[in-house]
Amino acid sequence: xxxxxxxxxxxxxxxxxxxxxxxxxxxxxxxxxxxxxxxxxxxxxxxxxxxxxxxxxxxxxxxxxxxxxxxxxxxxxxxxxxxxxxxxxxxxxxxxxxxxxxxxxxxxxxxxxxxxxxxxxxxxxxxxxxxxxxxxxxxxxxxxxxxxxxxxxxxxxxxxxxxxxxxxxxxxxxxxxxxxxxxxxxxxxxxxxxxxxxxxxxx
Numbered sequence: 001x002x003x004x005x006x007x008x009x010x011x012x013x014x015x016x017x018x019x020x021x022x023x024x025x026x027x028x029x030x031x032x033x034x035x036x037x038x039x040x041x042x043x044x045x046x047x048x049x050x051x052x053x054x055x056x057x058x059x060x061x062x063x064x065x066x067x068x069x070x071x072x073x074x075x076x077x078x079x080x081x082x083x084x085x086x087x088x089x090x091x092x093x094x095x096x097x098x099x100x101x102x103x104x105x106x107x108x109x110x111x112x113x114x115x116x117x118x119x120x121x122x123x124x125x126x127x128x129x130x131x132x133x134x135x136x137x138x139x140x141x142x143x144x145x146x147x148x149x150x151x152x153x154x155x156x157x158x159x160x161x162x163x164x165x166x167x168x169x170x171x172x173x174x175x176x177x178x179x180x181x182x183x184x185x186x187x188x189x190x191x192x193x194x195x196x197x198x199x200x201x202x203x
Contacts, residue, residue: 148182
């Protein structure tokens with residue numbers, strides 16, 4: 001394979017687009033900018049991606065798969081206790097999100113039509129969270145629990161990345177405290193919370 005062909009691989013193009021995204025935001029990711037970053041002419045990119053949205057969707061898919069690996073690796077070192085596994089995955093997510101805040105946002109924000117991870121990649125990224133939530137609250141409420149935890153983790157790390165916590169203190173400790181409170185609440189909720197379907201039926 002020639003050096004020119006290697007530079008135009010999909011992996012190289014996705015990596016360049018992701019670097020531009022982190023460096024300059026969504027506006028910095030253009031087909032021309034990515035082509036310049038990998039050292040080719042812009043028309044060559046269209047051999048790999050139909051348009052900018054397709055390229056950004058590929059970036060989002062790669063981010064989702066990397067997040068899945070980070071979450072899976074974290075729990076492999078955390079033991080069997082569900083609360084400990086949840087803490088490990090939450091810490092791994094925070095590290096991932098703070099290292100790549102703009103790329104991570106592609107997993108949750110609708111930035112443009114067609115820009116989202118591939119469904120299989122989305123499912124794989126969600127699985128580690130659903131798995132640990134199932135261990136805490138059971139299958140029926142695992143998705144609800146995962147949504148609560150994800151909303152907290154994404155919201156917290158988004159604020160942290162934006163420099164919104166200005167009153168000092170240990171921000172990591174606050175994050176882990178929040179995760180612990182949520183985990184304890186979920187454990188109680190698995191026993192005490194009314195079943196949503198049953199409540200609706202009685203209303």
